[in-house]
Amino acid sequence: MELVFELKSFRGPLDLLLHLIGNAKIDIRDIFVSEVTEQYIRIVGQSGIMDLEEASGFIQMAATLLLIKSRSMLPVLAVSEEGDPEEQLIRQLEEYAYYQQIAARMQGLEQAASRMFTKLPEEFPLKPVTYELEGLTLENLILAFARLSARQAENTGEEAVQQALILMDEHTVPRCMAEILRKLRKGSQRFSSLLSCAPTRSEVVTLFLALLELLKQGRLSARQEENSNDIILSRGSRGLSEA
């Protein structure tokens, strides 16, 4: 048998083994009771110089085959933890043969698909990008109007009240100071509880000025747990006798 094999034409040692198995017309499982493994070792031995990286796989496989052969000549050894190398190689060959079969089928599909030609995109003149407004409905427009009107009514209302109060001059700092001290007799008070039920801006400002004046005089103490929390007022160190 003077078959010359070029290792480069095989896609690795498994491919070569499968090729030899195919030539010998044997089942993968019969590889070790056939001539195939000797053939493989001989081919790799005769191949001469080749790319070391490519060759290493073939040589490693040759070593594995020699190992399996030598094991078969010796009395049965305990099966190592890695399992039977013979059984493992057969499984690997079967798996690889399976994917080779699929690859052959896929090649058919590839050829069929390559007979369908596609085309390049057409040159299509495009107009400038258009913007589509979302959520802009007449309903939203009316809602926005309503919101706007409500806010306006609120603003004008407040101004009117404020004007009236200024005219009456109801809130003066001394008056407010007296009012605060009077209320504090009943115990600690929140700043908000000192205000009327519909406080105007001037009422709030005047009351706050009164509060600061009382603090300066040391006639009450104030604390606030956190920013924007209500201010809690209580009697100061100088007591309330003077009020």
Added chain:
Amino acid sequence: MTAQRLKGVIESILFVCGESVSVDSLATALDVTLIQIEQALYLLETEYAQEGRGLHLKRFANQVQIASKADYAQEVEQVLQPAQHMTLSQSALETLVIIAYRQPVTRQEIEAVRGVKCDYSIQSLMQKDLIRESGRKETLGRPILYGTTERFLSHFGLKSLEDLPVISKPDTPPEPAE
């Protein structure tokens, strides 16, 4: 080759080619008569004219070419260049409402109603082609007057500004702070 197959083959060739092909070269390459080619092209052209087809057979001089149907150009464009979706912010919406109902109106007048600066909203509404400059107010500084656009009407499906829904306005609009 059957007339049907020839028609299919020609469609295949014109599709792959993309450019125009001469009727003669088709006849030569496929080894059929010019009459056969012409018959197949006639059938193809008739079929393409139907609503359910999106292609068009262009014939000029001795050439033939497949193109897309002009009637469907708008839909093609929708896919190639989908409209950008955007939403209006609440403040832009408020500004738009004021302009719609009070036009022509100056920026100062809008700001007097909203109580905040409106430069940005106005700019954004201009960009979206919902409002436009409609002139100048003949007062100090000749401020720009704003009004709504055709696009504003078409967006809301309105025929004219008179179709804007009537909303009860607050009794006394505040005067602009000038």
Added chain:
Amino acid sequence: MTAQRLKGVIESILFVCGESVSVDSLATALDVTLIQIEQALYLLETEYAQEGRGLHLKRFANQVQIASKADYAQEVEQVLQPAQHMTLSQSALETLVIIAYRQPVTRQEIEAVRGVKCDYSIQSLMQKDLIRESGRKETLGRPILYGTTERFLSHFGLKSLEDLPVISKPDTPPEPAE
């Protein structure tokens, strides 16, 4: 839009685009339901199957594309020299098949099956956009996992991964050498 017009519009779009278009983007841009798109595509596909038509509707993953009919490839080649699709080398094909059937899969696992290094094939398949990195395996070294792309389906004329050829499998796959 009538079903006929929708069919024509889709044909027009696919012709102009040349490349594949996602079914979703068609539905969104044309403002119709996915079911309407599917019905139109079904009609188009059925019509294309007739002898008198030279086109073929390629469906893969969520994509759709017009191509010429494979049956008429010979005649097309008589008139034109269309750019041939690249075909894969045996090594690349083997690597690709293993990735397709076992995805997501690491390089080490592929090499365990093929019994040779696969760096080069993987790199080449990545370049051709037939495979992609699909994540990391949560084992030592977190090796890259590979999977196939939509282009892979298109390259082999498959609609989805379920169309991959089925061959009865050997019982136990070999363990990767790690």
